Amino acid sequence: MKLQTxxxxxxxxxxxxxxxxxxxxxxxxxxxQDPSSLSAPVHAALYPEVMCVHxxxxxxxxxxxxxxxxxxxxxxxxxVVMMFDRNGKRVLEGRIWAPNFTSVSVITSGATHAxxxxxxxxxxxxxxxxxxxxAKTDLSGRTVQSVxxxxxxxxxVCEATDGTVWALGYNRENREFHDSNVLHHYSFERGxxxxxxxxxxxxxxxxxxxxxxxxxxxxxxxxxDRVSVYLVPTADYIEVDVSTEKLVRWKVGPSSVTGGxxxxxxxxxxxxxxxxxxxxSCSPCPKRSHALYELKHGAELSxxxxxxxxxxxxxxxxxxxxxEGTFYRLWGAxxxxxxxxxxxxxxxxxxVNITTSQxxxx
Numbered sequence: 001m002k003l004q005t006x007x008x009x010x011x012x013x014x015x016x017x018x019x020x021x022x023x024x025x026x027x028x029x030x031x032x033q034d035p036s037s038l039s040a041p042v043h044a045a046l047y048p049e050v051m052c053v054h055x056x057x058x059x060x061x062x063x064x065x066x067x068x069x070x071x072x073x074x075x076x077x078x079x080v081v082m083m084f085d086r087n088g089k090r091v092l093e094g095r096i097w098a099p100n101f102t103s104v105s106v107i108t109s110g111a112t113h114a115x116x117x118x119x120x121x122x123x124x125x126x127x128x129x130x131x132x133x134x135a136k137t138d139l140s141g142r143t144v145q146s147v148x149x150x151x152x153x154x155x156x157v158c159e160a161t162d163g164t165v166w167a168l169g170y171n172r173e174n175r176e177f178h179d180s181n182v183l184h185h186y187s188f189e190r191g192x193x194x195x196x197x198x199x200x201x202x203x204x205x206x207x208x209x210x211x212x213x214x215x216x217x218x219x220x221x222x223x224x225d226r227v228s229v230y231l232v233p234t235a236d237y238i239e240v241d242v243s244t245e246k247l248v249r250w251k252v253g254p255s256s257v258t259g260g261x262x263x264x265x266x267x268x269x270x271x272x273x274x275x276x277x278x279x280x281s282c283s284p285c286p287k288r289s290h291a292l293y294e295l296k297h298g299a300e301l302s303x304x305x306x307x308x309x310x311x312x313x314x315x316x317x318x319x320x321x322x323x324e325g326t327f328y329r330l331w332g333a334x335x336x337x338x339x340x341x342x343x344x345x346x347x348x349x350x351x352v353n354i355t356t357s358q359x360x361x362x
Contacts, residue, residue, distance in 0.1 A: 036294060037310035038338070041350035045088040051347040060332040060339065061110040061158065068106040068119070079141065081109045081117050086334065092117060098133040098146040100126050112136060112159045120154030120167060134165055134186055145188040152184060155212055158222035160242055166227050168220040170199065170212055182212050183229060183240070196247050202234050219265035230275065232262040237295060237304050250297045250304035257293065257306050264330030266338055274338060275306065276330035289315045290328050
């Protein structure tokens, strides 16, 4: 019996030996994943026409820079939205209009999947009432579709893969803002097809209004299968599954990061989420701080974490010139690349890859 036990041990050790030996069948060391970082720019473009000292900051969507005039126009042929491609070339001028309007003001703009202009606007109708609408141009810049949205005040719009439009805003008629859904889903053919996210479920009415009313404090992006909303003042990240219309939300932390001013938001084609921050918490101190983070969340967890992107944190004195390549802000995503602004870009932007290196432990 003792001999049989010894034989079993010998066979067992012979079976394990290849996994601990130095032969080709040896166990490989565990790989450690370093934090993500940004590559050197793989493309860059200048936009001096819309990025200048006295220019209103343009918008970014699907590989395009969009700039809209803020004054009200009473001429349906006047180009009120300009679209620039990834080489800095003006490729389209959108003439935004809708039936029965006598004057129009563009509030926000975006790009369609086909490279047309999508615009959220408001104006005065022929009966004197004030209403909002969403419009879509063709590739010549002429408005070809529009849908009226009544008293819903748009702040951001994006096009889903099925051609419908998602809009972030608030209801003008509801002065108290309670029970007013801030995320609307529209079809040009059917009008309003759904609304989500009651304002009073986000935070206090004043905080929620502050988050949505300012384009620098809220972000909306349409992805392949989901719609993403990030509300900066309340540190809320929300996703809507476009096929099931299921809404899930996470609180974004840590507060030491989210207490700063968010300057950019991006969702890549592969579904990765990024946010840039400008830390102004010590204002009016002379130091400035910029950084880029990846927002990561679990399917069931209620808290999303911000993982820093290596090499993007910069702290410098405002009176000094930062070193070349210092990260300033995130513009958005173009496919799986990020579009950023760095020291040295001037009135332009740079396209970069997100890289992650695998290294073996010492």
